[in-house]
Amino acid sequence: MAKNKNKVLTSGVERFNRVSLPTNILFSLVFILLALLTVIPLIFVIIVSFSSAESVRKIGYSFVPLEWSLSAYRYLFDLRQVVGRSFLVSIGTTVVGTIIGLFLNSTMGYVLSRRSFALRKHFTLLIFIPMLFSGGLVSTYLINTQVLKLGNTYWALILPIAVSSFYIIVLRTFFQTTIPDSLVESAQIDGASQLTIYSKIVMPISLPALATIGLFLTFGYWNSWFPAMLYIQSSHQHMYPLQYVLMSIEKSIQFLTDNAQFLITQEALRSIPQESIRMALVVIVVLPIACSYPFFQKYFISGLTIGAVKG
Amino acid sequence: MKSKSRFTRNDAELVLISLPTVIWYVLFTYLPMFGIVIAFKNFRPLPRASFITSLIKSDWVGIQNFKFLFATPDAWIMMRNTLAYNAVFIVLGIIVPVTLAIMISQLYSQRLAKVCQTAMFLPHFLSWVVVSYFLFAFLSTDKGLINRTIQSLGKDLITWYAEPKYWPYILVLLNMWKTVGYGMVVYLAGISGIDQSLYEAAIIDGATKLQQVRHITVPMLRPIMIIMFILSVGRIFSTDFGLFYNIPRNSGAIIGVTQTVDVYVYKALMSMNNIGFSSSAAFLQSILGFITITTANLIVRKIDPESSLF
Numbered sequence: 147m148a149k150n151k152n153k154v155l156t157s158g159v160e161r162f163n164r165v166s167l168p169t170n171i172l173f174s175l176v177f178i179l180l181a182l183l184t185v186i187p188l189i190f191v192i193i194v195s196f197s198s199a200e201s202v203r204k205i206g207y208s209f210v211p212l213e214w215s216l217s218a219y220r221y222l223f224d225l226r227q228v229v230g231r232s233f234l235v236s237i238g239t240t241v242v243g244t245i246i247g248l249f250l251n252s253t254m255g256y257v258l259s260r261r262s263f264a265l266r267k268h269f270t271l272l273i274f275i276p277m278l279f280s281g282g283l284v285s286t287y288l289i290n291t292q293v294l295k296l297g298n299t300y301w302a303l304i305l306p307i308a309v310s311s312f313y314i315i316v317l318r319t320f321f322q323t324t325i326p327d328s329l330v331e332s333a334q335i336d337g338a339s340q341l342t343i344y345s346k347i348v349m350p351i352s353l354p355a356l357a358t359i360g361l362f363l364t365f366g367y368w369n370s371w372f373p374a375m376l377y378i379q380s381s382h383q384h385m386y387p388l389q390y391v392l393m394s395i396e397k398s399i400q401f402l403t404d405n406a407q408f409l410i411t412q413e414a415l416r417s418i419p420q421e422s423i424r425m426a427l428v429v430i431v432v433l434p435i436a437c438s439y440p441f442f443q444k445y446f447i448s449g450l451t452i453g454a455v456k457g
Numbered sequence: 458m459k460s461k462s463r464f465t466r467n468d469a470e471l472v473l474i475s476l477p478t479v480i481w482y483v484l485f486t487y488l489p490m491f492g493i494v495i496a497f498k499n500f501r502p503l504p505r506a507s508f509i510t511s512l513i514k515s516d517w518v519g520i521q522n523f524k525f526l527f528a529t530p531d532a533w534i535m536m537r538n539t540l541a542y543n544a545v546f547i548v549l550g551i552i553v554p555v556t557l558a559i560m561i562s563q564l565y566s567q568r569l570a571k572v573c574q575t576a577m578f579l580p581h582f583l584s585w586v587v588v589s590y591f592l593f594a595f596l597s598t599d600k601g602l603i604n605r606t607i608q609s610l611g612k613d614l615i616t617w618y619a620e621p622k623y624w625p626y627i628l629v630l631l632n633m634w635k636t637v638g639y640g641m642v643v644y645l646a647g648i649s650g651i652d653q654s655l656y657e658a659a660i661i662d663g664a665t666k667l668q669q670v671r672h673i674t675v676p677m678l679r680p681i682m683i684i685m686f687i688l689s690v691g692r693i694f695s696t697d698f699g700l701f702y703n704i705p706r707n708s709g710a711i712i713g714v715t716q717t718v719d720v721y722v723y724k725a726l727m728s729m730n731n732i733g734f735s736s737s738a739a740f741l742q743s744i745l746g747f748i749t750i751t752t753a754n755l756i757v758r759k760i761d762p763e764s765s766l767f
Binding site: 162163164165169170173174176177178180181182183184185187188190191194202205206207208209249250251253254256257260262263264265269272273274275276278279280281282283284285286287288289290292293294305306308309314334339340341344365369370371372376389390392393421424425428431432435436439440443446447450451 | 463464465467468470471472473474475477478479481482484485486487488489490491492493495496502507508509557560561563564565566569570572573575576577578579580582583584586587589590591592594595597599600601602604605634638639642643646656660666669691698699703719722723726727732735736739740742743746747750751767
C-alpha cells in the first residue's frame with residue numbers, strides 16, 4: 147500500500163518521528179487483543195461444532211470439550227437432501243443476483259458517467275432521491291407481495307437487493323475517470339452504438355471496478371436473510387437460503403428431521419446433537435467468507451475509497 | 458458540444474441501456490413511496506380487488522392511525538430506544554474508529570498492523586444471524602461459556618436473555634465489535650492520503666506526536682468524519698434490524714430495552730397484522746429520517762460548504 151512507499155521515501159523522518167517504544171508496545175498489545183476479540187468467537191463456534199453431544203450436555207460449550215466428534219457434520223451430511231437444497235438456494239441466489247446486480251448497476255453507472263447525456267441530471271436525481279427517502283417496510287412489503295406478486299418466489303430473494311445507489315455512484319465515478327469521452331466518441335464515429343460500446347469496450351476495461359461491486363453483491367446475497375424472512379412463508383421452507391435456515395433453526399431442525407425420517411432411523415433421531423448441529427451450520431455458512439475475505443479485502447477498500455468521493 | 462435541449466440518437470441509446478435499472482427504481486423505490494399514504498387510510502383488502510384499487514377505495518382517516526399508535530406505551534419506548542441507541546452509536550462510531558485508525562497507523566510493524574486490521578474487518582462480513590450464534594455460545598443460560606464459568610466459581614447463574622439491565626451494554630458493544638473494522642478502513646484511507654510534508658513541517662517546528670495528531674491528522678480527517686456524521690444522523694430513526702431482532706433472540710422479557718422502530722414495524726406488520734400501527738410507525742420513520750438528513754446537511758453546508766454531502 148501507499149504507506150510502504152512513504153516509508154522508503156521518508157524513512158529517516160519516520161524513524162525520528164515515530165511513537166516511543168513503550169507506546170508502540172502498548173498499542174501493539176491493544177491491537178492484538180482487539181484482533182483476538184474478533185477471531186476468538188469464530189474459533190469457539192468451530193470447536194463447539196466438533197464437540198460431541200455428550201460433552202456439550204455435561205460441560206456446556208467449552209474451548210476444551212471432553213470428547214471431539216464429527217457427528218454434527220455427519221448428521222448434516224445425512225440431511226444433505228434438505229441442507230443441500232438450501233445450500234443450492236444460497237448459491238443460486240448469490241450467483242444469479244450478482245450477475246443481475248452487476249448488469250443493473252453498471253448500465254446505470256455507465257449512462258450517468260456520460261457528460262453529453264441529455265437526461266443526466268434527471269437520472270442522477272432518480273437514483274439520489276431514494277438515498278434520502280424511502281417508502282418504508284410496510285408499503286414496500288405490500289407493493290412487493292400484492293402488486294409485484296413476489297411472495298414465495300426466488301425473485302423475492304434476488305430483486306429487492308439487486309440495485310444500490312451507492313454501487314451506481316462507485317461505478318459512475320470509476321467510468322468517469324477511466325473512460326474518456328473521446329474514446330466513446332471515436333467508437334461512435336466508427337459506427338458503434340452505445341450498447342456495443344458498453345458491452346465491448348467499457349465492460350472489458352472496467353474489470354477491477356466490476357470485481358469490487360461483484361464482491362459487495364456476492365457477500366450481500368450470501369449473508370442475506372431479511373428477504374427470505376419477509377417473503378418466503380413457512381409453507382415454502384424448501385426455498386429458504388442457508389442464512390434463514392440458521393435463523394429459524396429451532397423450527398428448521400424439526401423440519402429437517404421431519405423430512406429426513408425416511409433417511410435415518412427413529413432411534414438415531416432422538417440422539418441428534420442439536421447444539422452442535424446449529425454450530426456446524428454456522429461454520430458452513432461462515433467458513434467460505436472467513437477464508438476468502440482477506441484476499442478480496444483490497445477490492446472492498448478500493449470500492450469504499452471511490453465511494454467516499456462525493457459528487 | 459451539442460446543445461442540451463436536443464435529444465439525439467445517442468441519448469435514446471443511453472436511455473435504452475439504463476431502462477431496466479430505471480424500471481427497477483420505479484418498482485422497488487418509487488412505488489413504495491406513493492404507497493406510504495396507506496398510513497392515512499383505514500386499509501382493508503377488498504375481496505377480488507387489486508391492492509391498488511383497495512388502497513384507493515379504503516377510507517381516509519387522517520391521523521387516526523398515529524393517535525392510536527401513540528396511545529400505546531410501545532410507541533414511546535421504541536422511539537426512546539431508537540434515538541438513545543443511535544445517539545450512542547453516532548458518538549462512539551466516530552470517536553473509536555478515528556482513535557484506533559490513528560493508533561494503528563503508528564505501529565512500528567506494518568505487518569502486525571495489516572494482520573490486526575484484517576482480523577478486525579472480519580465481523581463486517583458476517584450477518585447478524587451468524588453473530589447471534591457467536592453470542593449465544595457465550596451467553597446461553599445452561600450451556601454458555603460465561604454461565605459455566607460462573608457455575609464453576611460457585612456463583613448464581615445469570616439468565617442473560619431475560620435481564621434487561623445488561624442489554625444496553627451488550628448491544629452497544631456488539632455494534633462496535635461489528636462496525637469498528639469498517640470505520641477504521643475508511644479513516645485509514647483518509648490518513649494515508651494526508652500530505653507527508655505537513656508532518657515534516659510540523660517536526661521542524663518541534664511539534665510533538667500528540668500535537669501533530671491534534672493539529673494535522675484530526676483536521677485532515679474532518680471532512681470524512683462530517684460525511685459519516687451526516688449519514689448516520691440521517692439514519693437516526695432507523696436501526697440495524699438484525700442487531701435488535703436477532704441478537705436478543707426475540708426475547709420478550711427484554712423488549713423494553715431492545716425494541717426499536719424497525720423491530721416494532723416488522724412485528725406489527727407480520728405478527729400483529731396491524732397495518733394501521735405498522736404503516737404509521739414506518740411513515741414517521743421515513744419522514745423524520747428525511748427531515749433529519751436534509752437538516753444536518755443544511756447546517757453543515759452553512760458552517761463548512763466544502764464538507765456537505767449534497
